[in-house]
Amino acid sequence: MDTDLFEHLRLELRRGCLILAVLVQLRAEHYGYTLRKALADQGLEIDEGTLYPLLRRLESQGLLVSEWREENKRNKRFYRLSPDGGRILEQLLDEWQRINTSLNRILQEA
Amino acid sequence: MKLLDRYLQAVKSLLPKEQRDDILQELSDAILSRMEDQEAELGRPLTEAEQETILKQHGSPMQVAGRYQTAQRSVAFGRELIGPVLFPLYIKILLLNLGITIVVSVAAAIAFASHQPMLQTAMAMLSHFIFQFAIVTGLFTLAQRSGDRFPWGWKSPHPASRSTAQEGRRIPRSQSIGELIVLVILLPWLPALPFYPRTIFGDGTALLSFGPGAQILFKAIYPLILLGVIRSCVLLANPRRVRFYWVMRLAATSASLVVLGFSLRMGEWVVLANPGGGDPAHKLAWLAEKLNRGAGFGLIAMLVGCLVVWGVELRRLVRLQFPSQEDLVEPLHPQNGQA
Numbered sequence: 348m349d350t351d352l353f354e355h356l357r358l359e360l361r362r363g364c365l366i367l368a369v370l371v372q373l374r375a376e377h378y379g380y381t382l383r384k385a386l387a388d389q390g391l392e393i394d395e396g397t398l399y400p401l402l403r404r405l406e407s408q409g410l411l412v413s414e415w416r417e418e419n420k421r422n423k424r425f426y427r428l429s430p431d432g433g434r435i436l437e438q439l440l441d442e443w444q445r446i447n448t449s450l451n452r453i454l455q456e457a
Numbered sequence: 458m459k460l461l462d463r464y465l466q467a468v469k470s471l472l473p474k475e476q477r478d479d480i481l482q483e484l485s486d487a488i489l490s491r492m493e494d495q496e497a498e499l500g501r502p503l504t505e506a507e508q509e510t511i512l513k514q515h516g517s518p519m520q521v522a523g524r525y526q527t528a529q530r531s532v533a534f535g536r537e538l539i540g541p542v543l544f545p546l547y548i549k550i551l552l553l554n555l556g557i558t559i560v561v562s563v564a565a566a567i568a569f570a571s572h573q574p575m576l577q578t579a580m581a582m583l584s585h586f587i588f589q590f591a592i593v594t595g596l597f598t599l600a601q602r603s604g605d606r607f608p609w610g611w612k613s614p615h616p617a618s619r620s621t622a623q624e625g626r627r628i629p630r631s632q633s634i635g636e637l638i639v640l641v642i643l644l645p646w647l648p649a650l651p652f653y654p655r656t657i658f659g660d661g662t663a664l665l666s667f668g669p670g671a672q673i674l675f676k677a678i679y680p681l682i683l684l685g686v687i688r689s690c691v692l693l694a695n696p697r698r699v700r701f702y703w704v705m706r707l708a709a710t711s712a713s714l715v716v717l718g719f720s721l722r723m724g725e726w727v728v729l730a731n732p733g734g735g736d737p738a739h740k741l742a743w744l745a746e747k748l749n750r751g752a753g754f755g756l757i758a759m760l761v762g763c764l765v766v767w768g769v770e771l772r773r774l775v776r777l778q779f780p781s782q783e784d785l786v787e788p789l790h791p792q793n794g795q796a
Contacts, residue, residue: 378486379483379486379487380487380490394516395491396521397524399483399487399525400524403525415482423486424486
């Protein structure tokens with residue numbers, strides 16, 4: 348029961364962080380597989396089943412742009428941050444800093 | 458990469474239509490990249506078991522397709538009954554049923570110049586729809602449960618996943634045997650019904666009898682069943698006579714449409730056994746009228762269903778004759794050197 352509850356809460360915590368991590372990483376162009384590896388190298392594992400639908404959703408929201416290109420004899424979809432995505436990312440990073448600062452303060456007092 | 462192809466085919470059938478090809482190409486690239494990485498680490502090609510492990514880690518076709526649904530709608534009553542993957546099809550089927558119910562009800566009301574009040578007609582339509590809603594929801598709930606319990610059912614090649622061109626090569630003997638069994642059971646029984654009205658009317662046999670509309674149906678059933686038996690026997694002997702199968706099916710459906718049309722035109726399926734009878738005759742006439750109305754309603758529904766089936770069979774026969782590019786089997790993932 349405790350494990351299930353922890354897992355549920357952990358997923359909730361990760362959900363928002365993942366979006367931020369993906370947007371930050373896509374300041375540089377990636378396709379799905381390299382993006383996943385880049386995030387994993389930084390300690391943020393994300394499975395393909397979550398990543399690819401997330402990328403499509405962010406694109407449909409106008410935060411990313413994509414194009415198909417051939418690489419290593421296969422068509423791959425390359426994603427990068429759109430101008431709107433860049434603006435939103437800066438706002439999200441400010442918000443993230445604010446939350447982080449508040450949380451640190453709360454933890455210190457506790 | 459047959460396993461990957463079957464996996465992608467299973468996912469493809471569950472994806473939103475407008476994004477299907479796009480998603481599939483991306484998915485295929487992601488999985489192939491992962492497989493290639495692992496092959497590079499191992500220094501050899503992956504075994505089928507290793508490929509299967511990668512696919513299982515990716516998620517079952519239903520799980521994968523569910524994540525790509527743009528609107529995550531579902532039917533839940535406490536727990537989820539129908540998930541986001543099946544929900545769009547579920548809604549389409551419900552709307553189709555509602556449409557057919559409305560068409561049939563209006564057609565029946567016009568055909569029988571109904572004097573029923575509008576409210577009563579509307580209530581009858583509502584009760585039909587509630588019944589259909591319960592059946593369709595039940596079936597889709599079972600389908601969802603089946604998908605959840607057996608998420609890896611796609612591993613064995615399923616007849617539904619084959620293209621029309623592949624299907625078109627033979628009719629399975631098991632299908633012919635099944636059809637033959639059903640037809641042989643019906644053969645002595647259905648055509649004998651007019652001589653044994655008690656099977657339908659029970660104790661009412663003394664009062665009611667089959668009318669001309671029903672007689673024409675019974676006369677037509679025998680040759681139609683015989684046609685079906687001949688078709689099944691020919692296909693048992695030679696399952697490759699696929700065109701023959703679809704021609705026979707189309708012929709049977711066309712004949713059924715004609716017979717239903719004549720029967721509806723005749724109108725009377727139930728008549729009084731003793732029309733000149735005494736006091737309760739007017740009550741029996743009322744009963745006969747009600748039964749005829751119900752029978753007519755049912756036959757109109759059958760006619761509409763038959764029309765749909767006829768259209769599907771005709772389309773199948775045309776595609777068999779002139780297969781399109783998508784009917785031909787191609788790998789769903791790009792081969793090396795091809796886009």
